[in-house]
Every structure is written in C-alpha cells, then in structure tokens.
Amino acid sequence: MNAIGKTVGARVSVLDVGVASELERHPLLRAAKVRRGTDDLSRGLAMSREEAARAVMAGAGVAEELLESGGVDLLVTGDMGIGNTTPAACLISAVTESPPAKTTGRGTSIDDETLKLKVNVVEEALELHAPDPEDPLGVLAAIGGLEHAAIVGVILTGAVYGVPVVLDGVVSNSSALVAHALAPYSVGYIIAGHRSAEPGARIALKHLELKPLLDLDMRLGEGTGGLLAVPLVQAAARTLAEMTTLEEIGFG
Amino acid sequence: MNAIGKTVGARVSVLDVGVASELERHPLLRAAKVRRGTDDLSRGLAMSREEAARAVMAGAGVAEELLESGGVDLLVTGDMGIGNTTPAACLISAVTESPPAKTTGRGTSIDDETLKLKVNVVEEALELHAPDPEDPLGVLAAIGGLEHAAIVGVILTGAVYGVPVVLDGVVSNSSALVAHALAPYSVGYIIAGHRSAEPGARIALKHLELKPLLDLDMRLGEGTGGLLAVPLVQAAARTLAEMTTLEEIGFG
Numbered sequence: 021m022n023a024i025g026k027t028v029g030a031r032v033s034v035l036d037v038g039v040a041s042e043l044e045r046h047p048l049l050r051a052a053k054v055r056r057g058t059d060d061l062s063r064g065l066a067m068s069r070e071e072a073a074r075a076v077m078a079g080a081g082v083a084e085e086l087l088e089s090g091g092v093d094l095l096v097t098g099d100m101g102i103g104n105t106t107p108a109a110c111l112i113s114a115v116t117e118s119p120p121a122k123t124t125g126r127g128t129s130i131d132d133e134t135l136k137l138k139v140n141v142v143e144e145a146l147e148l149h150a151p152d153p154e155d156p157l158g159v160l161a162a163i164g165g166l167e168h169a170a171i172v173g174v175i176l177t178g179a180v181y182g183v184p185v186v187l188d189g190v191v192s193n194s195s196a197l198v199a200h201a202l203a204p205y206s207v208g209y210i211i212a213g214h215r216s217a218e219p220g221a222r223i224a225l226k227h228l229e230l231k232p233l234l235d236l237d238m239r240l241g242e243g244t245g246g247l248l249a250v251p252l253v254q255a256a257a258r259t260l261a262e263m264t265t266l267e268e269i270g271f272g
Numbered sequence: 273m274n275a276i277g278k279t280v281g282a283r284v285s286v287l288d289v290g291v292a293s294e295l296e297r298h299p300l301l302r303a304a305k306v307r308r309g310t311d312d313l314s315r316g317l318a319m320s321r322e323e324a325a326r327a328v329m330a331g332a333g334v335a336e337e338l339l340e341s342g343g344v345d346l347l348v349t350g351d352m353g354i355g356n357t358t359p360a361a362c363l364i365s366a367v368t369e370s371p372p373a374k375t376t377g378r379g380t381s382i383d384d385e386t387l388k389l390k391v392n393v394v395e396e397a398l399e400l401h402a403p404d405p406e407d408p409l410g411v412l413a414a415i416g417g418l419e420h421a422a423i424v425g426v427i428l429t430g431a432v433y434g435v436p437v438v439l440d441g442v443v444s445n446s447s448a449l450v451a452h453a454l455a456p457y458s459v460g461y462i463i464a465g466h467r468s469a470e471p472g473a474r475i476a477l478k479h480l481e482l483k484p485l486l487d488l489d490m491r492l493g494e495g496t497g498g499l500l501a502v503p504l505v506q507a508a509a510r511t512l513a514e515m516t517t518l519e520e521i522g523f524g
C-alpha cells in the first residue's frame with residue numbers, strides 16, 4: 021500500500037474499527053474501535069445495530085476529515101481483517117440473492133475441505149438471519165464485519181462530497197452493495213478499481229453494473245488494486261479536461 | 273497522449289519517419305523522414321531494405337537520445353499512420369504464420385465489405401513476397417511500414433540500455449514480433465501495456481508470451497494505452513524495491 025500509494029500520489033490512512041487487540045499509536049492510525057472483533061455470524065448477530073451504525077459513522081468520519089483536509093479529491097477503499105471474506109460472501113449472497121456456493125471464495129488460499137466449511141458457515145448465517153436487503157443496517161449488523169460497515173461510511177461520504185470512490189477487492193465490493201442499498205445514487209461515484217479473484221466480487225460488481233479497470237490476478241485487499249487504478253482515473257479526468265477535440269481543431 | 277503523459281510523468285516525443293507531406297517544425301517533433309510514405313505492399317516492396325534499415329536506425333536514434341538525456345528510464349511506443357494496421361496484420365501473419373483472416377481487424381472501424389478487401393490485400397502481399405521470418409529486415413521492407421521499422425529500433429535500443437519498453441497497440445505489437453525475430457532476448461524488456469481491440473494483437477502477444485496489463489477497449493494506438501500502463505510498472509518497481517517482506521519483519 022505504501023509503496024503503491026507513493027507511486028500514485030496517495031496518502032494512506034488506517035482506521036481501526038474492530039481489531040481484537042489494542043494497537044500501538046501511530047501517526048497514520050486513527051483509533052475508532054467499536055468493539056474487539058465481531059461475534060460468530062453463524063450463531064447470532066455479528067454485532068448490534070448500534071455498533072454497525074457506529075462503524076459506518078467511523079468510516080464516514082475519516083472520509084470527511086480527509087476530504088476537508090484539502091488536496092484530497094478521490095478516495096480509495098481497502099481493508100485488513102481476519103476472515104473477512106466470509107462476511108463479504110454473506111453480504112453478497114444476501115443482497116444479490118446468489119447462492120453461497122457461488123459467492124464464497126478461497127480468501128487466503130484455503131483448501132477444498134475448508135472452502136466447503138466456509139460455504140456452510142455462509143449458508144447457516146443466511147438461514148439463521150434471513151437478512152432483508154431492504155434493511156441494509158440490519159444486514160450489516162447480522163452478517164457484516166466492522167470493516168465492511170466502515171467502508172460503507174467511506175463510500176457514502178465520497179458520494180456526498182461528489183468525489184470518486186475507487187474500490188479495491190471483494191470486501192470493498194460487498195460493502196458497496198450495502199452502500200448502494202442505503203443510497204442508490206452513491207453508485208454513481210463508485211469506480212471498481214480491480215477485479216478480485218474472489219468469485220463473489222464478480223457477482224457484486226455485476227449487480228452494481230460496474231466494470232473493473234484492472235484485472236491483474238491480485239487478491240490482497242488492503243487497497244492495493246484500488247490504488248493501482250488511480251492513475252487511470254486521473255488520466256481520464258485530465259483527458260476530459262484538457263484534450264482538444266477534433267471539432268475544436270476544425271475536423272468535426 | 274499529452275494529457276495522459278502529464279498524468280504519468282512521461283514526456284512525449286514525435287518522430288517523423290515517413291509522413292507523406294512536409295510537417296511544420298515543432299519543439300517535440302524530430303524530423304527523420306526516410307521517404308514520403310511507403311509503396312503498395314500488395315504490388316511490390318513497401319520500401320527498400322536500406323530504407324527499412326534507416327527507419328529502424330531513426331527509431332533507435334531517438335530512443336538513444338532520450339535515454340542519454342537523463343531522467344528517462346522507461347520507453348513507451350506509439351504510432352500515428354494512415355492504414356498502418358494493414359502492414360501490422362501482414363507482419364503478424366508473416367511471423368506467426370496465422371491466416372490473414374485472423375490477424376486483420378477493423379482498424380478505424382471499417383465495414384464488413386472493406387474488411388474483406390483488407391484481408392485480400394494482406395493475403396496478396398503475403399503471396400507476392402512470401403516473407404521469410406528468418407530475414408526480419410527483409411520482412412519489414414516487403415510488408416512493413418516506416419513506423420513499424422522505427423518502433424523496432426526503439427524496442428531494440430530499450431533492450432540494449434536495459435530499460436522496460438511498454439508497448440501500446442497492434443502496430444507496436446507487430447513491431448515487437450520483428451524486434452524479437454532480430455534479437456530474441458529483447459522480449460525480456462518488453463511489457464505489453466494494453467490489449468488492442470485488433471484481433472492480430474492477441475496473436476502477436478501470445479507469440480511473444482506477453483500478457484497485457486490493461487484491457488480497456490481502447491483502439492487508438494498513439495501510445496495512449498501504453499502510457500496508462502506506466503504507473504503499474506512504476507508501482508511494481510517501487511514495491512519490489514521498498515516493500516518490507518514478511519520475512520524481514522520476522523513472520524517468515
């Protein structure tokens with residue numbers, strides 16, 4: 021992230037909404053821990069509605085702070101979280117009504133056996149909660165992660181400020197589904213940066229009618245794929261703003 | 273090109289090796305006209321061997337000048353030429369031994385009728401010259417364009433200097449086949465920037481075992497697709513150079 025961020029002129033900001041341990045202070049770290057991790061979403065709510073809302077607001081807060089700080093006119097989402105492709109698959113299945121076997125992927129390269137277990141967990145969670153896409157905050161609370169909730173807040177804030185929000189991998193993609201469910205117009209500010217190797221990513225982006233700019237077989241999350249797409253967005257903006265058209269030089 | 277070049281920190285350099293008219297002087301234009309356009313490749317040699325060699329040397333010269341000027345550590349190829357996807361298809365068919373119907377595309381969106389004529393021209397040229405891939409300069413002279421020859425020179429010079437050469441569309445791809453035929457090791461310095469919509473591009477890149485970084489449905493040539501890939505190359509280099517590995521932080 022840092023190496024790529026330097027290349028594309030982006031600054032990195034890390035928001036802790038739910039790491040299970042205490043983190044040392046760091047100039048780039050914003051502490052807004054809502055709780056230490058989530059509960060087992062296959063046995064009960066991952067978190068309360070209020071906690072989901074607080075995580076959304078934490079994401080919105082950091083986005084707002086960055087956008088108000090001057091010089092930031094584009095946001096890139098990314099994430100680090102343990103086991104967070106499971107809630108991503110849950111969210112994608114819940115919102116797009118796709119079967120868990122199609123939305124659940126190998127995350128950090130799990131084997132066939134573990135993948136089967138993972139699909140089961142997603143199925144159990146969906147059966148237990150029967151999440152209602154008409155109640156996006158309830159969906160987040162039942163089967164989301166704190167990072168997913170925070171990314172929802174980042175996306176919504178980008179839309180409010182009218183700046184592009186470039187998505188990274190499947191966790192961002194699944195969060196975008198929730199943002200879209202909360203505020204459909206927000207999708208107009210979303211740019212799919214990179215196609216995650218996770219199968220659910222394709223389903224989520226199709227639902228949002230977004231086509232990723234990059235497809236480089238990366239599967240990191242963390243924002244790396246989204247950051248790599250930033251120069252493409254910048255070049256497109258500059259071309260629109262600066263390029264002489266054929267009409268302008270009398271060719272039209 | 274200029275708008276995208278500014279975004280990615282590239283300078284644009286234009287080399288005239290064969291425009292059919294005289295061009296006004298311009299600070300970015302390097303004049304090295306070998307001749308005014310080529311002859312009809314379906315009826316005779318496109319140019320003489322000596323002319324092909326001079327165009328290769330003109331491309332090599334501008335590449336050398338740029339690399340010696342300081343601050344340039346990567347080259348991007350591009351082209352502007354009228355009708356130059358026809359020689360591109362000829363070169364791709366000649367080197368990869370693929371039928372013209374598979375290597376010939378619609379260029380600037382020609383209709384079915386014109387496409388059929390274009391395939392015929394490529395077939396006639398290949399029948400007339402029976403170009404021998406073992407004689408790459410002869411191939412260029414018989415069925416190449418002056419811009420193809422110049423790009424061959426740029427690629428070879430990049431390889432000599434050990435800097436990456438990022439290819440743009442099908443004209444660059446077809447030139448890379450000739451560079452590879454002349455000096456097989458040069459392909460190690462070539463990066464396929466963007467997959468052209470022209471069908472021959474796919475065939476050329478497969479022959480070179482190169483996978484394009486971008487696939488954005490662009491079909492401009494001129495270097496735009498190659499330029500857009502530059503930040504990806506920069507980010508990859510910076511990641512290799514700067515990123516702490518898991519081993520280095522005691523995780524390995």
